[in-house]
Amino acid sequence: MKKYKYLYACTDEERALCELEMRSFFGFHTKTKELESSIDIDPSRSPFMKGKIEVIFKTETLEHLLEKLHNYTILDSFKVTLISDSKQFTFDERREVEKKAGLAINGIANLQSPDKRLVIMYDQHHFVFGPYVESEPVWFTHQQKPHHYSTALSTRVARAVVNIAVPKIENVKVIDPCCGIGTVLIEALSMGIDITGSDYNPLVMKGLRENILHFGYEPKVQLCEIGEIRAQVDVAIIDMPYNLCSVLSADEKVHIISSAKKIAKKIVFVTIEPLDEVLEQVGLTIIDRCTVKKGKTFTREVIICEHSKIE
Structure with missing residues (x-):
């Protein structure tokens, strides 16, 4: 061997x-x-x-x-x-x-x-x-996207998150249902992963498509709220939506997480807020996790969850 x-x-x-x-x-x-x-x-x-x-x-x-x-x-x-x-x-x-x-x-x-x-x-x-x-630093070239979000993951962190979610890429279907400007999608597509994306915000769609096309990939994305998704996939990657002025309500968290549970057996969450209570409430099991620090004050959690079957 x-x-x-x-x-x-x-x-x-x-x-x-x-x-x-x-x-x-x-x-x-x-x-x-x-x-x-x-x-x-x-x-x-x-x-x-x-x-x-x-x-x-x-x-x-x-x-x-x-x-x-x-x-x-x-x-x-x-x-x-x-x-x-x-x-x-x-x-x-x-x-x-x-x-x-x-x-x-x-x-x-x-x-x-x-x-x-x-x-x-x-x-x-x-x-x-x-x-x-x-190793070739592919993620580094992806920093030069035409469109950016100030709150988006760095390409370096996004690439690691994709690997954590999809360590083996063969015959695995993946979705990023809150894809924003496409940082996770671009990293996954550059690895040859079968991934689609969606977002409920019509204002990001033009920039999202331009970002993906900029690197020569096909933008398989749609304007869609996560609760409307009917496709069933192997893995979902969700960078929980947030901005600098407000946070998600408890009901919004439950909606996103329960909707994700309906479409994927394995889900990787990236979050700036605690999710353990909601994950338990929805019926997801935490498999592994880590904390990602940025500077002295800003932290994110990466949480791997699974459940027995898609509802």
């Missing part, structure tokens, strides 16, 4: 969200900057993954690893990079290891424009070697 080592980077404020995304992808999280799993994920899906190593060799010593590299053949041109910090290897030591590894491998080295990047990494316990795929 293949193994993959994922390299992570996140701020302290993002740590809880990053760990919830880890648990959604892999079933567990780590407190370190690395995670190893047999599950294969495109690292560009995550705003926190720096890259992915397909583990070919894992040894306790560098000498043993270099011996194994004599039996490794690659048809593409390659470049070897040693990933480490200055405490583990000096600059000159890293270059020497890379040179020895490049000479040991059966193939054509190309330091300027290689077809494949190979890496050696020391994870405090083992030396790991394998092909490396670097």
